[in-house]
Amino acid sequence: MKSKITLKELAKLLNVSISTVSKALHDSSEISPKTAKRVKELASLHNYRPNPVAVNLKKSRTGTIGVVIPNISNSFFARVLSGMEAEAQKHDQQIITYISNESFEREKQICDMLTSGMVDGVLIAVSEETQKKQQYDHLFALLDYDIPVVIYDRINLGLPADKIGVDDEKSFFDATKFFRAKGLEKIGLASAIHHVGIGQLRIKGYKKALKDEGAAMMATSTKPDDLKKKIRDLITEKKIEALLCTDFESAIMATRIAYEEKINIPEDLKLIGYISREIAEFLTPSLSYIEQHPQELGSNAIEILNNRLDGKYESGKFEEKIIATTLIHLESTKF
Amino acid sequence: MKSKITLKELAKLLNVSISTVSKALHDSSEISPKTAKRVKELASLHNYRPNPVAVNLKKSRTGTIGVVIPNISNSFFARVLSGMEAEAQKHDQQIITYISNESFEREKQICDMLTSGMVDGVLIAVSEETQKKQQYDHLFALLDYDIPVVIYDRINLGLPADKIGVDDEKSFFDATKFFRAKGLEKIGLASAIHHVGIGQLRIKGYKKALKDEGAAMMATSTKPDDLKKKIRDLITEKKIEALLCTDFESAIMATRIAYEEKINIPEDLKLIGYISREIAEFLTPSLSYIEQHPQELGSNAIEILNNRLDGKYESGKFEEKIIATTLIHLESTKF
DNA sequence: CTGAAAGCGCTTACAG
DNA sequence: CTGAAAGCGCTTACAG
Structure with a gap:
């Protein structure tokens, strides 16, 4: 001892x-x-x-980065965290994890605590509830205290901070175009996140790629039962040939409904979802998905923060980096 | 500003x-x-x-807990982390996350760095590679430096530390008994983790519950192709009536093979897997699984660490807490 | 009731 | 080349 x-x-x-x-x-x-x-x-x-604490006191920095995660059970965020951790490790930085559970209150608490200078900077994906309320004072508080903030993933919120995200709009634009190029006409979209930023972008990309907006066939709802009914309608009544799902929930629902209705995927219905590889690959049939490269997103978030901390960016001007997604074809889009 | x-x-x-x-x-x-x-x-x-850094220097503690996670993409660990974070928050403690990626080298690096006193205590699930090597010096180093360690989830390694885990053995004992009570005789087991502690415990529980050990029908391998072949053999040749899977990989493989071989679940084959709810519920058909209560495990790990830090346990004697698992019946075990 | 001083463990400009 | 001193921001026993 x-x-x-x-x-x-x-x-x-x-x-x-x-x-x-x-x-x-x-x-x-x-x-x-x-x-x-x-x-x-x-x-x-x-x-x-x-003693790292003494060294940090002397240097007046902490060597520590706060990461706010809305929902760690979402394996997308888990993998983002993994990318962050790997990058931080290279710079001998520590990651302190905070989980907001998509709650405004908790997010506010976390940010308040972080203003005390526990961390050198903060990476945050803003919670759904906060987006709905559009109350961002707690984020401004961090900036007031000179703690740099990098917004990751959920970026189109008009906040004055560095950002790193994914080309949500383009991904669904391309996916829709892909179906159209294959000659499909009845292309639907399902979403349980149509009310939040990234959902809206994906929907926007989808609509832009259609012949005209009138061709849009959408099932959107935040209420599971309601969404289920709408998706079922799209599949059985409207007889869509392809379906784009903006999120895990709607993708899984669609698969399930097709199974129940004896609609074969991909023969009768093509499906693309915004879900993570772990799950996509193992569904039966496997589900074609948009790969968001979460680890890359995570490591880039750290890099941007460190550049900011090192004064490599002009103050008052903000970085915005977009990572290109990849459409991965598995069984559900076999022609 | x-x-x-x-x-x-x-x-x-x-x-x-x-x-x-x-x-x-x-x-x-x-x-x-x-x-x-x-x-x-x-x-x-x-x-x-x-300034928290100054306060900590003064108090010679850090208010910070190091958590070593083998694989954050495994949603079990993601949820454990979530439980830890929630509990830590109650005590105004911060969680620093380290991801070992099941690598011995990385785990050793992490522990070495932690000996510098960055954290008040460490929660760790020992990586697979470390378990294979059975080299635990880096963990002993932490103890040498008076940094308390709580081993979580992967606990049967004979290490002198507080532990919190799950009743792996009993869970599969009960599951096997459940099938036997239903009159099934050909009960198989598939495992990709038969070489690590928790896998061995699950297998032990399974064997104990059989009429005799000779009745065991097991497909085990760390190589995917090999495992696939063995599971296929169990399902098509040996014509088992039920299959217990010790892990995500084997469970998903079994589902997939059944699908390919047109074996209907649950009509022709019952299935139980050690997989997390997120995935279990959304497979088609949904897969009955062992609920491990990861959040509870996480919050308990923090509690045990804090008790240790507060001197509530006798030094030299170690706590070992086991959380009871629950067998959740979904479609794959419908009779 | 208030304040000067020591100290947590370190770093670094300055003097010798 | 070495060391005394100041200081990072705080807490707390002690003196007044």
């Missing part, structure tokens, strides 16, 4: 001053090679590690 | 000493109500928040 050794203790053992020890360990040119060697040997013998 | 105000600055503005300000803000009885009031008013006007 070796308790941690400090600079002071090392200094005493070596009969030199604390300053000397500190400098020696930092390879300062001020220190004679001989002393440097003695110091380093003893330090490694005792397995000396500088 | 208010930059953070400090005790010193408040003191100057109020024409009192730093000590007085500090005491006033801590409701010390030493301070006159009048001064206390003045101080508090100015503090809240300036939105004073104590």
Whole structure:
């Protein structure tokens, strides 16, 4: 049970001053090679590690990044976090995780706490509830305290901060075009997130790619039963040939309804969903999906934050980076 | 852009000493109500928040807990993390997330870094690779530095630390008994994790519940192709009536193979898997599964760590808590 | 009731 | 080349 050794203790053992020890360990040119060697040997013998809290206090930074995640059970966010962690590790930064559970109150609490300077910067995907309320004061508070914020994934909220997201609009534009190029005409869309930013962008892309907006056939609702009814209508009554789903919930519902109604996928109905690979690949039949490259998004978020912290961006001007999605064809879009 | 105000600055503005300000803000009885009031008013006007780094340095603790996660894409761990975060929040503690990606090297790196005292304690699910190597020196290093460790989920490794896990053995014992009670005789098991602790426990429970060990019909392999072949054999040649899967991979494979071989679930084959609710519910047909209550596991892990930190446990003796799993019946076990 | 001082563990400009 | 001193922002025993 070796308790941690400090600079002071090392200094005493070596009969030199604390300053000397500190400098020696930092390879300062001020220190004679001989002393440097003695110091380093003893330090490694005792397995000396500088107390990170003290170092941070001295440097007035924390080496720590706060990440606010709306919903960690969504494997998209889990993978974003993984990308962030990997990138942070390269810079010896720590990630402190906060989960808002899509709640405005919790998100506000988190941001309030973060204004105390616990972290050098914050990465956040704004919760659904906050988007609905359109109350962003807690985010402005962070900026007021000079804590840089990078908004990730859910970016089209008009907030003055650096942003990293995905080409939501283009992804569905392309997917819709893909179906049209294959000669399909009755292309539907299902969404449980039509009320939030990313949902709206996806819908926008879909509509733009149609012959005209009148051709849109959409099932949208935040209420599961309602959504289910609308999707069923699209599939059985409107007899759509292809369906784009903006989110996990609607994609799974559609698969399920097709199964119940004995509509074969992909023979009778093509399906594309905004769901993560883990699930897409393992559904039966497997579901073609939009790959959002979450890990890349995560590592980019960290990079942008670090650039901001390092003063590489002009203050008052904000970065906005968009990652290209990829449409992955699995069984549900076989022609 | 208010930059953070400090005790010193408040003191100057109020024409009192730093000590007085500090005491006033801590409701010390030493301070006159009048001064206390003045101080508090100015503090809240300036939105004073104590610098957490300085407070921690003073208190020689960090208010921070390190969590090592083997694989965050596994939604079980994502939900465990969510439970930890919620519990930590109640105690004003921060969670620093580290992802080992089931890699021994990475896990060792993480533990080495944590010995520097970045965190008050560590929660870890030991990586698969580490379990294979059975090298736990990096964990002992943490204990050497007096950093308490709680092992979660993957607990039967014989390590001297507090533990919180799930009744892996009993869960499969019960599940097997359930099938036998229904009169089934050919009960198989599939596993891609037969080589790690939790896999072994599940297999043990299964075997114990059989009439005799000779009745065991198992498909185990870490190689996907090999495992697939063995499961197919169990299903088509051995004509098992029920299959227990110890993990996500084997469960999904089994579903898929049944689909390809036109074996109907649950009519021709009952299936139970160790997979998470998110996926189980949405498969077609939905898959009966063992609910492990990951959030509860997470919050308990934090509680145990905090009890340890608070000296509520005898040192040298270790807690071991087991959470009861629940068998959730969905479509795949309909009789 | 208030304040000066020491100290948490470190870094670094400055003096010698 | 080495060390004393100041300081990061806070807390708290002690003196007055």
